[in-house]
Amino acid sequence: MKKVLIPLVLFFGLVAFLAVGLKRDPREIPSPLLGKPAPHFTLFTLDQGDTKFSPADMQGQVWMLNVWATWCVACREEHPVLVAFSEKNQVPIVGLSYKEIQPQDPAYKSPFDEKLKLARERSQVWLKRHGNPYVTSVMDMDGRVGINYGVYGVPETYVIDKAGVIRYKFVGAVTPALLAEKILPLISELNKS
Amino acid sequence: MKRVVLNAVLAVSIVLFASVSVGREAVPMAEDPKLEARLVDISQELRCLVCQNESLASSHAELADDLRQEVRELIRSGKSDQEIKDFLVARYGDFVLYRPEVKPLTWVLWFGPFLLLVIAAIFLGVYLRQRRALAAPAAMSDDERERAKQLLKG
Numbered sequence: 322m323k324k325v326l327i328p329l330v331l332f333f334g335l336v337a338f339l340a341v342g343l344k345r346d347p348r349e350i351p352s353p354l355l356g357k358p359a360p361h362f363t364l365f366t367l368d369q370g371d372t373k374f375s376p377a378d379m380q381g382q383v384w385m386l387n388v389w390a391t392w393c394v395a396c397r398e399e400h401p402v403l404v405a406f407s408e409k410n411q412v413p414i415v416g417l418s419y420k421e422i423q424p425q426d427p428a429y430k431s432p433f434d435e436k437l438k439l440a441r442e443r444s445q446v447w448l449k450r451h452g453n454p455y456v457t458s459v460m461d462m463d464g465r466v467g468i469n470y471g472v473y474g475v476p477e478t479y480v481i482d483k484a485g486v487i488r489y490k491f492v493g494a495v496t497p498a499l500l501a502e503k504i505l506p507l508i509s510e511l512n513k514s
Numbered sequence: 515m516k517r518v519v520l521n522a523v524l525a526v527s528i529v530l531f532a533s534v535s536v537g538r539e540a541v542p543m544a545e546d547p548k549l550e551a552r553l554v555d556i557s558q559e560l561r562c563l564v565c566q567n568e569s570l571a572s573s574h575a576e577l578a579d580d581l582r583q584e585v586r587e588l589i590r591s592g593k594s595d596q597e598i599k600d601f602l603v604a605r606y607g608d609f610v611l612y613r614p615e616v617k618p619l620t621w622v623l624w625f626g627p628f629l630l631l632v633i634a635a636i637f638l639g640v641y642l643r644q645r646r647a648l649a650a651p652a653a654m655s656d657d658e659r660e661r662a663k664q665l666l667k668g
Contacts, residue, residue: 347566353607424576464580471605473563473577 352471352490359386359481360469364459365437367418367444374415374459376485383511385414385504386479387455387495388467390421391447393475399494400451406500407454412508416458418444419467419475436462480504482511552589556598557582561610569612 354360363375376386387403389396407414421440422429428439440460448458461467470479473492480489489507491499554571560581562573570578570585581602588598599611608614616624654662 350563350609351607353604420576424579464577465584468580468584468605471607473606 348474349492350473352487354471354487355490357487359479359485359487360466362459362461362466362469364461364466367416367441367448367455367458367460369441374457376481379413379415379481380485381483383412383483383508384481385412386417386470386481387414388417388419388470388472388475388477389458390419390475391443392421392423393419395494396476397451399476400454402495402497402500403454404452405497411505413456414454416455417466417470418458418460419472420462420464421460422462433462478504480507480511483514549586549589552595553582553586556585556589556595559599559612560602561612563606563610570610 359376361376363373366372366374389400403414418440421444422436428436431439437460440462444458444460448455459466464472470477471490476494478489478491478495479487482488488511489504491504495504557570558572560570562568562570562575562578562581564575564577565573568575568578570581585598585602588601593601602610608620614620614623
C-alpha cells in the first residue's frame with residue numbers, strides 16, 4: 322500500500338517545483354548593487370542650458386531613481402502610477418532618461434549638442450502630456466550610466482538611502498501595490514535612520 | 515506542376531534569406547581584427563541580459579551592442595579578461611557569466627547534478643538488490659514436489 326504512494330508523492334513534489342518555477346520571473350535578476358553605493362555620475366538635466374545633476378546632490382535624503390524613455394512602452398503603463406505617487410510628496414523621484422535617441426533614429430549620428438537638444442525637447446513634450454513625477458530628470462544619452470547601474474530593461478526603479486547606498490531595485494513597471502507594500506515601508510524605515 | 519512552382523518559390527526564398535543572413539554576419543568585423551577576436555573570446559563567455567539564452571557575442575539586442583562597445587573600450591585600456599568579467603559581474607551579477615565561479619553560493623549549481631546522480635545510483639542499487647531477493651526461487655516443500663510430479667505425469 323505504501324509503495325503505491327511513492328510515485329504519487331514524487332509527482333506532487335515535481336508539480337510543486339514546477340508551480341514555483343512557473344511563478345518566478347526569469348527576467349528578474351538579483352542586482353549585485355544592492356547595499357552598495359550608487360555609482361557616481363554627472364549628467365545634463367532635462368532643463369535647458371548647462372544644468373547638471375549628480376547623485377551627491379541628494380546626499381542626506383532618501384530618494385528614488387526611475388529609468389525611463391519616451392520610446393519605452395511599459396513606461397507609459399507605469400507613468401500614471403508614478404505621477405499619482407509623486408503628488409503625495411513622500412519621496413523625491415529623479416528620472417534617468419535612458420538612451421532617448423535610439424540607434425535606428427536618423428538623428429542618432431548627429432553631433433552630441435543637437436542630439437541632447439532633440440532628446441530634451443522630446444522628453445519635455447512627453448512629460449507635459451503624461452505628467453511629470455520627477456523633481457529633475459537627467460539625460461543618459463549613450464546609456465553608459467545605465468550600464469554602471471546594471472540597467473537591462475526599462476523601466477527600472479531604485480531606492481537610494483541618505484548615505485547614497487542602493488537599498489532596492491525593481492525591474493519593470495511599478496504598480497500601486499508594489500509602492501504600498503514594499504517601497505513605502507522601506508522609505509519610511511530609511512527616513513527614520 | 516504545382517509542386518514545381520512551390521519548389522521554385524522555396525529555392526528563391528532560401529537564396530534570399532541566406533544572402534540576408536550572410537550580409538548581417540559580416541558587419542561586426544571592425545578595424546582591429548586582434549581586438550575583435552579578443553572581444554568575441556570574452557563575450558562568448560558572457561550572457562546577454564535581454565535575450566537570456568544568447569551569449570553577448572551572438573546577440574543582436576541593443577544592450578548587447580552597448581556592452582560589446584564597453585568591453586572593446588576596456589580591452590583598449592589594457593584590462594585583463596578577468597578584470598573585464600569582474601567589471602560586468604559588479605554591475606549585473608554572476609548571472610552574466612555562462613560559467614559561474616565555484617563558490618559556496620554556486621555549489622548547488624556545480625555539484626547538485628552529481629549529488630543527484632549518486633543518490634539515484636544508491637536507490638537503483640537498493641532496488642535491484644530487493645528485486646533479486648524477490649525473484650529467487652522459493653523452496654518447494656516435499657508435498658508440492660510430489661504434486662508437481664503427479665501433474666507432469668498426468
